Amino acid sequence: MENTIANFFVSLTNEEIARQIANLINKYNYLYVRHNRFTIITHIISYFVEIFGNQVVGCTGIIKENVNWSIIKHVCVEPKFRRKGIASKLINLAIQNCKTRYVYMIIRENNIASLCMANKLGFTIIKQELSKDYYLMVVGKEIKHGTSCYNS
Numbered sequence: 001m002e003n004t005i006a007n008f009f010v011s012l013t014n015e016e017i018a019r020q021i022a023n024l025i026n027k028y029n030y031l032y033v034r035h036n037r038f039t040i041i042t043h044i045i046s047y048f049v050e051i052f053g054n055q056v057v058g059c060t061g062i063i064k065e066n067v068n069w070s071i072i073k074h075v076c077v078e079p080k081f082r083r084k085g086i087a088s089k090l091i092n093l094a095i096q097n098c099k100t101r102y103v104y105m106i107i108r109e110n111n112i113a114s115l116c117m118a119n120k121l122g123f124t125i126i127k128q129e130l131s132k133d134y135y136l137m138v139v140g141k142e143i144k145h146g147t148s149c150y151n152s
Contacts, residue, residue, distance in 0.1 A: 010051065011054060012051065012054060012056075014041065015037055015041065017047075017049060017051075017056055018037040018038075018040035018041045019036070019037040019040075020055065020056035021035075021040050021047060021049065021056055021059045021074070022035040022036050022037055022039065022040050024056060024058075024059055024076050024078065025059070025074045025076050028076050028078075028079075029074065029076050030108075032132075043061075043063075044063060045061035045062065045063045045073060045074070046061060046062050046063070046094070046097065047059055047060070047061045047074075048060050048061070048062075048090045048093045048094050048097075049090070050077075050081075050086045050089070050090060052081065055078075057077060057078045057081040057086065058076065058077040058078065058081060058086040058087060058090055059074060059075075059076055059090065060072055060073070060074055060075040060076070060087070060090040060091055060094050061073045061074045061094070062094040062095075062097065062098050062103070064098065064099050064100055065100075066100075067100065068100055068101055068102055069100055069102050069103070069104065070098040070099065070100040070102070070103045070104075071103070071104055071105065071106070072091060072094055072095075072103060072104070072105045073105075075087055075090070075091060075105065075114065082113075087114075087117060088117055088120070088121060091105075091117075091121060092121070095141075095143060098143065100143070101142060101143055102140055102141065102142050102143065103140065103141055103143060104123075104126065104138055104139060104140035104141070105118060105123065105138075105139050105140075106129075106136050106137070106138050106139075107136065107137050107139060108134055108135070108136060108137070109128065109134065109135040109136065109137050110134070115137060115139070118139045119139075121141070122141050123139035123140060123141045124139060124140065124141070125137055125138070125139055126138045126139060126140045
């Protein structure tokens with residue numbers, strides 16, 4: 001028998017995954033910009049998803065901003081799947097696949113659960129910014145030497 005690398009397939013199409021990601025972040029992330037299947041598919045973000053059955057129950061994306069920094073965006077988990085480690089797992093997966101030495105996220109100051117999770121993952125507060133009628137916390141992390149992210 002020939003040794004090969006396994007291939008994995010999902011019953012959802014990329015278009016359906018993109019549609020579900022858009023619905024998830026539109027519903028729970030309180031963004032001023034609305035997304036749809038097309039905006040998700042055509043954006044240069046790399047997405048990481050958790051699927052349960054035929055439903056995307058969690059997602060996050062990462063985008064390289066410059067030679068040193070990547071930003072993690074669109075972290076979102078369906079409420080009934082929260083507090084199960086899905087967001088942390090997806091953020092860590094995004095970090096493992098980034099191509100920069102530093103990574104950051106922007107979190108609303110009243111999103112205590114996300115701020116606590118970021119702290120547990122080793123992110124520290126870089127700065128606070130006023131945006132519209134609320135404050136945003138910019139949290140960042142240096143990717144340690146020897147990880148796939150730093151050496152990419």
